[in-house]
Amino acid sequence: MSNFYVELQAAFADHADGDCLRLADGGVWRYSDVTAYVARLGSVLREQGVEPGDRVVVQVEKSAENLCLYLATLCVGGVYVPLNTAYTSAELDYFVGDAEPRLFVGAQPRSDVASLTLDAAGQGSLIDAMPGQAEIEIAERTSDDLAAILYTSGTTGRSKGAMLTHGNLASNAHGLSNAWGWQSDDVLLHALPIFHVHGLFISSHCALLNGTPMVFLPKFNAAEVMAMLGQCTVMMGVPTFYTRLLAEPAFPAASLDHIRVFICGSAPLTEQVFEEWQARTGHRILERYGMSETIINTTNPLDGERIPATVGYALPGLELRVADDNGVPVPAGEVGTIEVRGPSVFSGYWRMPDKTAEEIREDGYFITGDLGTLAEDGRLAIVGRAKDLVITGGYNVYPKEVERLLDDMPEVQESAVIGVPHADFGEGVVAVVVPAGKAVALTDIDAALADQLARFKQPKQVINVDSLPRNTMGKVQKNLLREQYADLFSD
Ligand code: AMP
Numbered sequence: 001m002s003n004f005y006v007e008l009q010a011a012f013a014d015h016a017d018g019d020c021l022r023l024a025d026g027g028v029w030r031y032s033d034v035t036a037y038v039a040r041l042g043s044v045l046r047e048q049g050v051e052p053g054d055r056v057v058v059q060v061e062k063s064a065e066n067l068c069l070y071l072a073t074l075c076v077g078g079v080y081v082p083l084n085t086a087y088t089s090a091e092l093d094y095f096v097g098d099a100e101p102r103l104f105v106g107a108q109p110r111s112d113v114a115s116l117t118l119d120a121a122g123q124g125s126l127i128d129a130m131p132g133q134a135e136i137e138i139a140e141r142t143s144d145d146l147a148a149i150l151y152t153s154g155t156t157g158r159s160k161g162a163m164l165t166h167g168n169l170a171s172n173a174h175g176l177s178n179a180w181g182w183q184s185d186d187v188l189l190h191a192l193p194i195f196h197v198h199g200l201f202i203s204s205h206c207a208l209l210n211g212t213p214m215v216f217l218p219k220f221n222a223a224e225v226m227a228m229l230g231q232c233t234v235m236m237g238v239p240t241f242y243t244r245l246l247a248e249p250a251f252p253a254a255s256l257d258h259i260r261v262f263i264c265g266s267a268p269l270t271e272q273v274f275e276e277w278q279a280r281t282g283h284r285i286l287e288r289y290g291m292s293e294t295i296i297n298t299t300n301p302l303d304g305e306r307i308p309a310t311v312g313y314a315l316p317g318l319e320l321r322v323a324d325d326n327g328v329p330v331p332a333g334e335v336g337t338i339e340v341r342g343p344s345v346f347s348g349y350w351r352m353p354d355k356t357a358e359e360i361r362e363d364g365y366f367i368t369g370d371l372g373t374l375a376e377d378g379r380l381a382i383v384g385r386a387k388d389l390v391i392t393g394g395y396n397v398y399p400k401e402v403e404r405l406l407d408d409m410p411e412v413q414e415s416a417v418i419g420v421p422h423a424d425f426g427e428g429v430v431a432v433v434v435p436a437g438k439a440v441a442l443t444d445i446d447a448a449l450a451d452q453l454a455r456f457k458q459p460k461q462v463i464n465v466d467s468l469p470r471n472t473m474g475k476v477q478k479n480l481l482r483e484q485y486a487d488l489f490s491d
Contacts, residue, residue: 046076051078229254246276369386
């Protein structure tokens, strides 16, 4: 039996009296509490008819109950489909239509699918439906069975659902726990959202698999994190967490010598931030590289040298190559596309066999779309993205999705969306537009996109131009725009 929850459950049983979740309000969920709650939620899911393989789409604020809902879905063999809480109802329609869930859990019920509610306080009809107590049998699953679908933004504007199996989750959880030397007395600071691979799998699994506590914060708040770091030994975050903490004049409030490791990923960490962090805290941030489709690919070493602007070495068991367009490895030091193959690599895109075939080669290598260089000793550095993905505050924005909506505006003739350096978000979304008449104002764009697009995807600045730079093939040269407006947020 290879249901990943079997392994987690065994760890929970071994640490039944230990703390699992320490909440900001002082509340504590022990591992025995989590086990009991998962059983009760699991019985609600079964009651709702969730059978192995059925999707459960969840768009709720982070809470202990939300984490238990994820575990309960694994337990009954369902396929967990978390969605960013920032998605608007127009976006949600697409995900629900595509995933065809047996059950939707959100802040509000939907009319087109069986729904239960769960709010930020962990209350709602899902909770009301729970029996007082429940025993639950864990559903049998093989390691190839689906455990989750994580939607990534599609380059064409259509999101792709990356299908992850129980085997993917288990192998990566073990790989990370070993690579980062998880210890029985570790306490993880968890301020990441749990609708994304970073917070849901990468961070939580290390703690859960080892039965160790997490300080579980609903969102990142610099003052709160500073106050909590005293009781933690590991922090995982996106670069924005690190820049925001450094922006606090009082940081660090106290010595951080007790911290074992600060881990960073989801977007590039600049050398500047790496060095300032070291100067202020004495710690060299451990940067790693992952994605929804593969969980974690590479990591800087825990014991060896952590080099800024590199993402370290492939996890044991993962094969990695930097290749040309035909998948042939390029010489060490030369730029190529990063491709990976191994036990944590997803099995394909949900109901998109063509996309899957485009991105997973016949020899099993997944073409990540990231550009990098591989040193002789196997150390990887990411130099850019083949796709024009913008990463803002750790979240991905695919320009195409924004451009299509901008182009629909009567005030806009055409548009190009780019990401340029932003001290707080890493990159800020910028709309470069050719106006149809008078200059387009940011307020016009805000008004047009408010109900269409999550806030983080909406442009933070608009630039009006006479025409967009294009190459001879007619493609907009976004690299030129990025260079031209590189200082937009730093002036
Ligand atoms: P997501 O699927 O949201 O996790 O986004 C994955 C993408 O984030 C990758 O394909 C990379 O482009 C980017 N990414 C993740 N970690 C790093 C990192 N350490 N440095 C640079 N880019 C990263």
